[in-house]
Amino acid sequence: MPRKPKRPKLPNLPHLRPVLSRHGKWYVYVQRHGSGKAYRITAEYRTEPLAFIEQYKDAVAQIERMPVSTPSKDVETLSGLYSAFKNSSEWRQYADSTQKSKAGRLDNIIAEHGWKRWAQLTREKCLMLRDSWSEQNGAQQANKKLTELSSVLTWAIDREMTPTQWRNPCHDIKPLPRANKDGFRTWTIDEMTQYKAHHALGTMPRLAFSILFYTGAAAIDAYKMGWQNVHRDTSGDDRVIYRRQKTSIEVNIPLDSELSDVLKTTDLGDMVWLKTSHGTPFKSAKAFSQWFTKTVKQAGLPHGKPPIGLSAHGLRKAGATVMANNGVSDKEMMAFFGWNKSDQARTYTAKADNAKLASSAGRQLKI
Numbered sequence: 001m002p003r004k005p006k007r008p009k010l011p012n013l014p015h016l017r018p019v020l021s022r023h024g025k026w027y028v029y030v031q032r033h034g035s036g037k038a039y040r041i042t043a044e045y046r047t048e049p050l051a052f053i054e055q056y057k058d059a060v061a062q063i064e065r066m067p068v069s070t071p072s073k074d075v076e077t078l079s080g081l082y083s084a085f086k087n088s089s090e091w092r093q094y095a096d097s098t099q100k101s102k103a104g105r106l107d108n109i110i111a112e113h114g115w116k117r118w119a120q121l122t123r124e125k126c127l128m129l130r131d132s133w134s135e136q137n138g139a140q141q142a143n144k145k146l147t148e149l150s151s152v153l154t155w156a157i158d159r160e161m162t163p164t165q166w167r168n169p170c171h172d173i174k175p176l177p178r179a180n181k182d183g184f185r186t187w188t189i190d191e192m193t194q195y196k197a198h199h200a201l202g203t204m205p206r207l208a209f210s211i212l213f214y215t216g217a218a219a220i221d222a223y224k225m226g227w228q229n230v231h232r233d234t235s236g237d238d239r240v241i242y243r244r245q246k247t248s249i250e251v252n253i254p255l256d257s258e259l260s261d262v263l264k265t266t267d268l269g270d271m272v273w274l275k276t277s278h279g280t281p282f283k284s285a286k287a288f289s290q291w292f293t294k295t296v297k298q299a300g301l302p303h304g305k306p307p308i309g310l311s312a313h314g315l316r317k318a319g320a321t322v323m324a325n326n327g328v329s330d331k332e333m334m335a336f337f338g339w340n341k342s343d344q345a346r347t348y349t350a351k352a353d354n355a356k357l358a359s360s361a362g363r364q365l366k367i
Contacts, residue, residue, distance in 0.1 A: 010045055011053075015060060022138055030059035037063065037112050038136070075161060078152075079114030082106055085152050095245050097220055097285075105141075105148045118153065119162065123169045130173065139176035146170055184306045187318035191301055191310060198299035202265045205295035208274055208288075212315040214256035216337045219312040220245050223281075223288035226272040230255060244338035251338040288312070317348075324348035325355075 008026050010016050017029045017038065028045075029038035039059035043051035074080040085091055086103075094102065113129075126146065134142035150170035156162050187195075192213070199205040211222045221242055229242045238255040269275035274282060282288040292312045297303040301310050316337070323333055330345040339345060 008045065013056060015063065016056070019136070030056060030063060032063045039063065076117055076119065077114060078116055078118045079110050081118055081156055081161075082110050082114070082152060085155050088155065090155060095248060097245055102148055102151075105145050106152065109145060109149055118156070119166060121153075121169050123172060126169045126173055130176070134176055140178050143175040143178075146173060146175070184311050184313045184317060185302070185309065186321055187310055187314050192315075192318065194301060195296070195299045199295065201262060202267075204266070204274065205292070205298070207262055207266045207268075208292055208295070208312075209315065210256075210259045210262040211273065212292075212312055213319050214259040215240055215251075215253065216316055216319050217242065217251075218244070218246065218285075218316060219289045219292075220285035222312070223274050223285055224272055225274070226269070228271075247338055247340045249338040249340060251336070253336055320345075320348045321351075324352035327352075 005020070005024055005026060007020075008018055008028065010018065010028065015030045015032055017031045019027050019029060021027060028041045030041065031038040039062055041052060041055045041059065043055050045052040075084050091099065126149070129149075130142050130146050133145050147170075150168055153162075153168045153170060157166070157168060192209075195209060196206065199209065208222070211217065211225060212219070215222065215225070217225065221244055225240070225242065229240050230238050231241050232238055238260070239252055240255050241250065241252045243250045263273065266273075269279070269281055272281050274288065276282060276291070282291065289312050293303055293309065296310045303309040306314075320333060320337065323336070324345075328336075328349075330342050330349055333339070333345040333348065334342060337344070
């Protein structure tokens with residue numbers, strides 16, 4: 001694994017902010033209080049100190065002329081529009097986790113551009129915003145920010161708050177291609193076998209694996225599961241019933257026999273099945289996911305950030321892959337995983353169908 005490059009030596013000046021890019025290169029920006037618009041300094045202080053200082057002075061002059069973004073009630077500004085959006089019924093319909101992720105990205109946009117008049121946004125300006133976000137945080141985050149900005153503008157259009165014939169300038173902008181198109185890495189059968197061989201029955205890592213794989217639950221739902229989610233139907237069979245936090249869809253699936261055996265042989269938590277080494281529930285889905293990544297490392301499997309490392313979400317993808325390869329339909333998978341769009345199921349079934357078609361075609365390759 002390559003070493004992290006050394007942080008560049010910089011003069012003791014206000015607003016200087018060194019940033020390590022995802023490609024392992026340091027960049028230096030001038031940014032007020034660590035938020036808002038950032039101006040990059042291209043000169044290197046060690047070799048070009050005079051040019052560095054000149055660029056620094058120009059950047060400071062720019063940020064001192066820029067208004068400080070504060071919460072506004074003026075709905076003609078982005079800050080005011082965002083405040084109105086957060087007080088709307090549409091915002092309250094989002095799940096707590098969705099609100100948190102949306103607010104994180106929108107707060108970042110408002111900190112930099114909240115003082116601006118949103119009706120003056122054009123396609124060209126939105127393209128410039130997307131490209132600057134991509135340079136700072138990568139294509140995927142840039143696409144997400146543009147989507148969040150677009151959703152606020154669409155809400156304003158629906159509420160007839162926009163000028164006559166005004167169109168959402170974000171709508172015609174194509175998302176940037178993702179560097180990692182496959183997202184989280186999908187576990188293979190061999191990797192799952194190795195994990196189970198290392199973490200024996202009765203251990204907490206084995207229980208976490210079984211819950212994730214045999215229920216198909218996302219980490220945000222899996223770490224909160226307990227006996228309150230198990231109900232017996234009229235046929236006498238146990239079923240796992242929970243409501244997905246992301247989509248609010250109720251999932252009702254049979255309790256898998258292997259998961260049932262793991263539950264019987266594990267010292268479970270009081271209110272929820274999974275617990276930390278201190279005997280307490282995990283505080284959040286993030287804490288649970290980070291702990292699970294450590295158990296992956298303990299099993300000698302690839303770990304770390306996607307697409308290199310295996311994750312809790314990758315187990316969910318593995319389950320969907322196994323189902324698709326075994327001929328499970330799109331609607332069946334939607335019911336099992338709590339998806340609200342058939343496109344999500346189609347991603348897996350299409351790959352399985354293509355593999356079967358290719359195998360059938362290969363058998364006809366004869367002369």
